[in-house]
Amino acid sequence: DILVLSDNLLERSLMGVRKDDESPGKILTAKEQWLMPSEGGYLEAEGLEKTWRVKQEAIAREVDILSSKNQYDIVLPELGPYSMDFTARYMAVGGRKGHLGIIDMKTMGVVREFQVRETVRDVVFLHTEQLFAAAQKKYPYICNRDGTELHCLKEHGPVLRLQFLLNHLLLVSINKFGKLHYQDVTTGNIVGNYRTGLGRSDVMQVNPFNGVVALGHSGGKVTMWKPTSSAPLIKMLCHHGKVSALAFHPNGHLMATSGVERKIKLWDLRKFEVLQTLPGHAKTLDFSQKGLLATGTGSFVQVLADLQGTQEYSRYMNHSMAKGFHVERVVFRPHEDVLGIGHSMGWSSILIPGSGEPNFDSWVANPFETSKQQREKEIRILLDKLPPETIMLDPTKIGTVRRAKKKEKPTKQEREVEREAAIDAAKNIPLKKKTKGRNKSSKRATKKRESIMKAKRPFIEQEKKEEEEFSKKRQRISEEAQQLPASLQRFVKRKES
């Protein structure tokens, strides 16, 4: 393993390496929280008021102009259910009937919009807002900010969902036939394509903490994948029916899934256990930067929050839209208290106080970027591109020392399996066809029998050895035990063993 050390001497010399709890990020955040330019907002209920009864119009009356501008509905009824993706400043929308657009959220101006005259199922930004990928009818296409089609990714096939791994610069897609493709957008290589084996699934999310991709399948299973292995890392049975939506909390330890049996479950990903089960349907789920969970079903959007800080989610806010508006996708905007809803009649945006992280970092996501800053950032992203092997369930293990695993004795079942495998291998060895009268069938049969015996021999010897040891042990015990009455002999055995 290139990323984990396996030397005990080395571990001693690395004793001075910092532990994760005292990571400089956490220490600095604790120190500098008083110096941050912005503070988060929140919605509080007084007395008998409940936060979920507060309507969007009431919020709009109380906030400033800039924030109230973030509340709007864009109605485009013929262009189909919309999916969307956000960067710090821009938004990409894709309507099912082929409408693609990039919108600048600071000025609320359309940067570019165009019709591709094909079904568009999903849109996602690549590492900058200059490039985005749209999953069109037959293949996904990568387009420029100006709308020029740059690449047609034929290997992916008819894609249902697209996701982008920012640190690794990998475009992940799941297609109609249940095949997962990983493609590196800087070099264009396909890093891996794997058959999931579980049929068509149109639920896919990336865990931002460690970069694994989770798929939800129709049997209620959720599988997690990494680009360097053809078998899934984890397979979990989450629901009794189909998994309809999936979302990851930004800290990577919490996962929300919803199934058709009207349950929303919150999972702890360290122990793979259910933390909480909530009633309700959800066609789409999303976590915000501060940990608020938005669920959308029909024309109703509900936002859940863990108000006490413990991970117990309860109702925070609701939003009902007009009857014909079927919610397709809910996405939180980064660094703003805004929830974007893509529905069958266009897209809307509502205010959810307390959902976004108010203080952005200029080196990570800067909404006020100049073009020069953007160019430099792109170069740094490319220099810091991670290789696909760094995707693992626990990314904090990199650079640590691997514990030497104690070799356990193989269980009886495993030994049986090994034995069968050895015998099969011995049976399948091809025998040389000898000429000049030396190819007698009896000789061939003897040779085959001998090779099988040879394969069986180590197992037989092992068994014999164990039997001898066991009988020795029994002998030792039985000498002592013979002196005692029969009912007390079992106690002697226990003491010896």
Next chain:
Amino acid sequence: MKRVFRNYDPNLRKQEKAVEYVRALNAAKLEKIFARPFIGAMDGHIDAVSCMAKNPNHLKGIFSGRTVCQFPGHQGPVRGLTASTNGRILLSCGTDCTAVDHQWDGDLFATAGAQVDIWDHNRSQPLNTFEWGNATSISVRFNPGEPNILATSASDRSITIYDLRMSSPARKIIMRTKTNSIAWNPMEPMNFTAANEDCNCYSYDARKLYEAKMDIDYSPTGREFVTGSYDRTIRIFQYNGGHSREIYHTKRMQRVFCVKFSCDGSYIISGSDDTNLRLWKAKASEQLGVLLPRERRNHEYLEAVKNRYKHLPEVKRIVRHRHLPKPIYKAAALRRTMTEAERRKEERRKAHSEPGTVQMEPLRKRRIIQEVE
């Protein structure tokens, strides 16, 4: 200039460790790309350069001795050179003695020949004479911290430490092979390192391993020392031992007879058989000149992140990689197989003999034959 906002929350930056690892890998590669240690060669000597002296007051000055000297007064080879404490007087010795060294903080200097003589500037007779045994002394060095202690190495394979106040030799260590040169650690004046004929340098707590060492000098920080050896290479070592951190070689540089570290610790000067003095950088990929604060911070960051991950196999492979000329590489490999074979045989002898009969001698004690008071 644009205003920069920082939020150090680790939730905003994911997979920090993997990013650090990638940066360490790139830093290691960049270091190798920028590693150009050779700065220049100074010629002008007519014959092999055999000794050099640093001017303690001027950073830029260095004196080198030729076998046929330009200063009148020596008809034969110049064997030793040293500068006085204030840098104004240069002392050289010719055929009558083998080495000379000046006290760090006083007016005395010592010459080594058939016996060790202590002289004063103004006298024409030696103040004091030390002798122990019949062997000629090959090199002599004063201790930088204690002005009255000096160490010499003699041709009977011994290292002797003298104390001027007691006017008698203090201690003597007999090794297996002859010591060519000694250097005191300027930061820890109780340690000295001896460059030996059997390819090793011995400090009182270190051991390294290559061809015969001809000369040795400490860096002014006391953390590294450089040795020049008979096999045409210069090696830089850490003060507490281990394999050499860096090795410099050039096709044109033949047997290296003397090396010096510059007084600011950033250059190495080597004088060799091919009549040239060569100037090298102490850190091969260092950027010389004045660095902007951002550049300096970036260099420090890359250095730190590379040191943190330098144990991982991919990074280690790049950091350790050095190109060596074939004879040196083969000699090192041969030496490795020989010591491995010795060790294996010892282990087997021990395993097959009665426990307690075969005593394992610690590796360091093996090289010292005797210590005499």
